[in-house]
Amino acid sequence: MMAPxxxxxxxxxxxLLPLDWPQRDGAPVLAHIALEGGRVQSVRPASTDDAALPAxxxxxxxxxxxxxxxxxHTHLDKAFTLPRMKQVQPGLLGAIDAMLNDxxxxxxxxxxxxxxxxxxxxxxxxxxHVRTHVDWWEPDTVPLAWPVMAELAQEWVGKVxxxxxxxxxxxxxxxxxxxxxxxQQVKATGPQAVLGGFVHSTNWSENALRNLLVSAQACDLDxxxxxxxxxxxxxxxxxTTARILHEIGFEGRVVCGHICALAAQPEAQAFxxxxxxxxxxxxxxxxPATNLLLQDAVTGRTPRxxxxxxxxxxxxxxxxxxxxxxxxxxxxxRLGSFDPVEALGTAALVAQLDEPFDDWSQALCxxxxxxxxxxxxxxxxxxxxxxxxLFTQADxxxxxxxxxxxxxxxxxxxxxxxxxxxxPR
Numbered sequence: 001m002m003a004p005x006x007x008x009x010x011x012x013x014x015x016l017l018p019l020d021w022p023q024r025d026g027a028p029v030l031a032h033i034a035l036e037g038g039r040v041q042s043v044r045p046a047s048t049d050d051a052a053l054p055a056x057x058x059x060x061x062x063x064x065x066x067x068x069x070x071x072x073h074t075h076l077d078k079a080f081t082l083p084r085m086k087q088v089q090p091g092l093l094g095a096i097d098a099m100l101n102d103x104x105x106x107x108x109x110x111x112x113x114x115x116x117x118x119x120x121x122x123x124x125x126x127x128x129h130v131r132t133h134v135d136w137w138e139p140d141t142v143p144l145a146w147p148v149m150a151e152l153a154q155e156w157v158g159k160v161x162x163x164x165x166x167x168x169x170x171x172x173x174x175x176x177x178x179x180x181x182x183x184q185q186v187k188a189t190g191p192q193a194v195l196g197g198f199v200h201s202t203n204w205s206e207n208a209l210r211n212l213l214v215s216a217q218a219c220d221l222d223x224x225x226x227x228x229x230x231x232x233x234x235x236x237x238x239x240t241t242a243r244i245l246h247e248i249g250f251e252g253r254v255v256c257g258h259i260c261a262l263a264a265q266p267e268a269q270a271f272x273x274x275x276x277x278x279x280x281x282x283x284x285x286x287x288p289a290t291n292l293l294l295q296d297a298v299t300g301r302t303p304r305x306x307x308x309x310x311x312x313x314x315x316x317x318x319x320x321x322x323x324x325x326x327x328x329x330x331x332x333x334r335l336g337s338f339d340p341v342e343a344l345g346t347a348a349l350v351a352q353l354d355e356p357f358d359d360w361s362q363a364l365c366x367x368x369x370x371x372x373x374x375x376x377x378x379x380x381x382x383x384x385x386x387x388x389x390l391f392t393q394a395d396x397x398x399x400x401x402x403x404x405x406x407x408x409x410x411x412x413x414x415x416x417x418x419x420x421x422x423x424p425r
Contacts, residue, residue, distance in 0.1 A: 003412035004422075006057035007033040007388075009046050010065040011396060014358040016379055021045065027396070028358075030062060033381065033388075038411030040381040058422035064357060064394050068128035068387035068410075070367040071340045073224075073257045073285045073324035076115035076132040076152075077145035079338075081105075081330045088331040090297035092229060093202075098331035099135075111145045115152055118328060118338050123160055124416045125339040126389035126408045129367045130160055131224070131324075133167040133196060139178050142185060153192045159410075163370075164189070165196035165224040173197065173208040173215070183215035194255075196224045199237035209237070210244050213254075222252040222372065228261035231295050231305055233269075235261035242276040250281060253372045257285040257324075259309045260295055270310060278317040283369045286311050287326035288346040290333045311351050320369035323347050340364045345400040357399040386412035392421070 009030045022029045022045050030046040053059055081102050082088075088098040115132070122130055134145045149164040156162055166186050173179040186193045195216045199209060216223045228235040238259050245254060256277075262270045277284070288308050295307025315321050323343040328336035336342065344364055348356045366379065390407040391399065407417035 002056060003035060003038070003386075003409075004056055004058045005035055005054055007035065007065065008053045008057050008059045009062060010060045010390075011062050012043070012065055012381075013361050014355075015362045016067070016381065017043075018378065031065075033065070035386045035412045038386055038413075040384055040386050043381050053424070055424060057424070058419070060390065060422055063422075064391040064396060064399060066126075066361055066389050066391075067365045067381060067384065068126055068389065069340045069364045070129040070131075070322065070370065071122060071127050071325050071338065072129075072131050072255070072322045072370060073287055073326055074118070074130055074132045074338065075327050075330065075332070076118045076130075076149065077111055077134050077143075078330040078332070079118045079328045080114045082334055083329075085331060090294075090299050092294045092332075094297075095294060095331040102331075106144055108144060108148055111148045112152065115145075115148065116155075119152065119156055119160055119162070121338040123156075124408070125337070125341070126387075126406065126416075127338070127340065128160060128387050129163075129370075130338075131163040131165060131194070131370065133165045133224070133226070136166045136168040136172075136182075139172050139182065146189070150189055150192070153190075161192075163192045163194060165194040167226065168195075168197050168212075170197050170199050170203045170205060170208045170212070173212040174205055176211045176214075179208075179211035179215040180218065183219040183221060187219040187221055193221075194224045195219070195221045197226070199225050199227045199241070201228075201230060201232050201235045201237075204235075204237070206240055206244075209240060210248075213241070213244050213250060214248060216252060217248060217250055220252070222254070224255040225257065227256045227259050229258035229291075229294075230261055231264040231307065232261055233264045233266070238262065239273040239276060242273065242280045242282065245280045245282070246276075251372075253281050253283065253370065255283045255285055255370065258287055258291060259284065260291055260307050262310045263306065263308065271313065274310065274314055274317050274319065277314070278319050281372070283320040283322065284309070284311075284314050285322045285324050286347065287324055288343055288350055289335060290326040292346065292350060293333055293335075306350050308347065308350050311347065312353075320366065321363055322366065322369060323363045341400045341403050345403075348400070357394075357396045361399075385410075390417070390419075392417070
């Protein structure tokens with residue numbers, strides 16, 4: 001199918017439009033998106049005075065359109081392992097035990113097959129950027145899955161940008177020299193590699209966390225942490241991370257995922273931590289599905305607590321915030337399909353989010369929020385690759401309901417879905 005020269009009458013989200021974009025009945029007017037050479041050439045308001053669309057243009061008739069997604073926190077090495085497991089005890093620690101027992105089945109081929117399946121699903125749903133965490137348990141042995149992810153990053157070049165994070169137990173950073181060796185191993189992997197760690201009250205050490213961040217600074221690495229993935233109000237991983245970053249003048253970008261403990265802390269304490277985070281180079285990633293399934297989990301008892309972090313309060317402070325898939329069909333989360341829209345749908349309910357399409361959909365699309373200097377200017381499609389997702393059955397009020405049916409464009413060409421209704425008749 002030929003790439004269209006114009007996507008006419010598209011419904012773009014409010015966050016992706018200039019402040020002076022015209023309104024009609026309280027909503028942004030529809031947009032004409034001009035494409036050329038696989039990129040977006042221009043975006044302008046549609047008008048009733050417009051001439052007929054060009055012969056190779058599509059009339060979207062108000063179809064919702066978003067840029068390609070970033071899935072900022074996944075676990076491709078663990079994906080699809082649940083079917084071969086027996087009983088999994090409830091909660092985070094039970095899931096960790098089940099995964100450790102399953103590792104005897106892992107081989108490079110096994111990990112490659114399962115991770116490839118996950119990337120294919122991500123590609124089909126419209127994701128252009130995936131960040132995956134890889135369990136790293138030994139100080140002197142690179143995990144089996146680590147080079148597999150580096151190989152997959154090369155295999156998927158031009159389709160999905162794949163980044164890999166070393167998910168290392170915090171105690172392995174207790175010794176400064178060992179922390180530096182781990183950082184150097186990650187650095188040697190390539191530009192897609194990020195230094196990471198698991199920061200939890202059960203393994204808490206401020207000294208180890210400091211060594212992690214200092215070694216990342218010395219090796220010019222960005223950092224991505226699992227932080228305070230618990231409902232223990234005494235957890236201090238996030239607030240300590242923000243303080244150390246300030247003390248050492250950290251120059252990279254730090255991503256903090258989960259941070260569930262904020263929701264269990266007194267508001268004054270939680271808000272003071274968020275104020276510090278807002279002054280640091282920190283992006284927050286919320287994982288609503290996994291946190292709902294693992295937090296406050298006890299066999300035979302309905303959970304009382306939601307397990308999601310303070311997403312509204314974080315964003316109100318200008319903290320970059322993304323939603324992501326996290327685990328898919330493994331002991332940590334039996335559900336999922338590597339479609340970040342599902343994560344936002346869960347978050348919209350559990351966190352009572354207003355205007356998911358016009359406002360919160362940016363939490364699926366802002367890959368720049370994983371970069372060292374997140375863009376401060378208003379985001380725009382103009383000049384970007386025409387990697388777009390068209391939701392053919394959804395509307396701006398109910399989205400992401402009825403979002404499964406979609407057309408995915410890569411550099412302006414259809415790679416998934418049925419665009420027949422948009423073609424000139």
